[in-house]
Amino acid sequence: xxxxxxxxxxxxxxxxxxxxxxxxxxxxxxxxxxxxxxxxxxxxxxxxxxxxxxxxxxxxxxxxxxxxxxxxxxxxxxxxxxxxxxxxxxxxxxxxxxxxxxxxxxxxxxxxx
Numbered sequence: 001x002x003x004x005x006x007x008x009x010x011x012x013x014x015x016x017x018x019x020x021x022x023x024x025x026x027x028x029x030x031x032x033x034x035x036x037x038x039x040x041x042x043x044x045x046x047x048x049x050x051x052x053x054x055x056x057x058x059x060x061x062x063x064x065x066x067x068x069x070x071x072x073x074x075x076x077x078x079x080x081x082x083x084x085x086x087x088x089x090x091x092x093x094x095x096x097x098x099x100x101x102x103x104x105x106x107x108x109x110x111x112x113x
Contacts, residue, residue: 003029008092009108012044012054015099021059022092028113034084037112043072044096045104053097054107058083060090069097077112 003026012020028034036058043051051072058065058080070078083090090113096105 036080040109057093059093
């Protein structure tokens with residue numbers, strides 16, 4: 001199964017210390033030799049309309065990977081690291097960069113894995 005440019009999207013109402021754990025399991029493939037990459041086209045917005053950043057973790061039970069900061073930049077992929085070998089299952093765990101009430105909490109982008 002080709003897993004390049006796989007669409008991701010969702011909403012995160014969390015603060016920078018409370019993470020959402022996706023229910024969707026993904027499987028590392030040979031497409032990226034076991035590495036996972038994330039690229040945000042649209043990040044949650046702050047109250048002034050500018051893009052917030054996100055904090056992202058690749059979750060492989062029971063261990064979390066280091067937190068990576070991902071900014072909205074459609075031309076920049078963030079290398080999350082090696083999570084192979086192929087066939088390894090993982091889930092995404094993420095949070096807003098900052099706490100924001102009455103803001104846009106949606107995000108979208110792509111993953112390679």
